[in-house]
Amino acid sequence: MSKRKHRRRRAAQAHRHLLYQASVQSPESDIEFFDRVYRDHRGRRPRALREDFCGTALLSREWVTSGKRRTALAIDLDERTLEWGRRHNLGTASMAKRVRLVQADVREVRRPRVDLVCAMNFSFCVLKQRPELLAYFEAVHAGLRDDGMLVLELYGGTEAIVPIEEQRHVDDFVYIWEQESFDPITHETRCHIHFEFEDGSRLDRAFTYDWRLWTIPELRDVLTEVGFADVEVYWEQVDDDGDGTGEYQRTESEENQEGWLVYVVALR
Ligand SMILES: C[S@@+](CC[C@H](N)C(=O)[O-])C[C@H]1O[C@@H](n2cnc3c(N)ncnc32)[C@H](O)[C@@H]1O
Structure with missing residues (x-):
């Protein structure tokens, strides 16, 4: 394969x-x-x-x-x-x-x-x-x-109000938290969760949040x-x-x- x-x-x-x-x-x-x-x-x-x-x-x-x-x-x-x-x-x-x-x-x-x-x-x-x-x-x-x-x-x-990407190892995968944007006028923020695996494959944007x-x-x-x-x-x-x-x-x-x-x- x-x-x-x-x-x-x-x-x-x-x-x-x-x-x-x-x-x-x-x-x-x-x-x-x-x-x-x-x-x-x-x-x-x-x-x-x-x-x-x-x-x-x-x-x-x-x-x-x-x-x-x-x-x-x-x-x-x-x-x-x-x-x-x-x-x-x-x-x-x-x-x-x-x-x-x-x-x-x-x-x-x-x-x-x-x-x-x-x-x-x-x-x-x-x-x-x-x-x-x-x-x-x-x-x-x-x-x-x-x-x-x-x-x-x-x-x-x-650090909650700046674009940032954080990683954490969990079991046999990596959890990735991405803060894509933050608007200081509205306090609206867009964030994503991605998952990465040991073989290098990824689940990108498994979850996306559009929050205030x-x-x-x-x-x-x-x-x-x-x-x-x-x-x-x-x-x-x-x-x-x-x-x-x-x-x-x-x-x-x-x-x-x-x-x-x-x-x-x-x-x-
Ligand atoms: C971040 S998840 C929360 C999952 C879980 N409660 C936790 O603590 O991790 C947000 C959930 O809220 C639901 N949701 C969004 N707006 C809602 C609303 N107005 N009333 C009920 N559920 C809502 C979405 O469908 C989604 O499943």
Whole structure:
């Protein structure tokens, strides 16, 4: 077989959702964080999760696996992605019963009310205009139980607003994050995820994002405006090399970094 044919095959065999799940998502640590913060504030374990912008609903699967009485409502606009998740992540009958997949715009869903809503991996940044973000947060506020909580994940920092390409080795492939552009007037940014394999073949632009990079104070203002009682920021801690440790601490003020990750927690 020629080298060229072999190259085509390796990238062609890989599935972009599997690669994404392995390189981007870490549902166990998200759930650990949700449990800790929810217990700190509410003194109990949350049971009903709503995963907005759920994609393949991997987090919802881990959620129901983490507690017998836990349920998840997983919402995404894209039927094909939901179908992939249904087949690959929610294969068993009991899993399918406890995770309800809903094809909808997250701004349209207000029932059933849940303990916890999450929007991970910056997905809410697809809502670029303030009225759109406000409509989303209003829907979340209405869809939360009285002691409910919303968790948003956001990134930023001095290197978040420049064209850049970062690589990370994961299993037997390389995950590549490309920031193609950033507009300082609108804060719109266009980013891509590429995957590269040991045989040199690539899956270029496996995912493309067209976002507005919201700032923490903007989120805080809109969340407060729709009625959330308090908004907290949990900052990812870094080691001596400046790499994220996966540990998050509540903070009121920070020095800027090249890159940072936060959970913004809004308490109903
Ligand atoms: C970055 S992926 C998020 C995947 C996963 N939640 C994660 O944490 O990695 C964004 C998803 O949001 C969905 N999406 C975009 N706009 C939406 C909307 N208004 N309502 C519901 N889903 C939406 C897309 O179909 C896509 O699957």
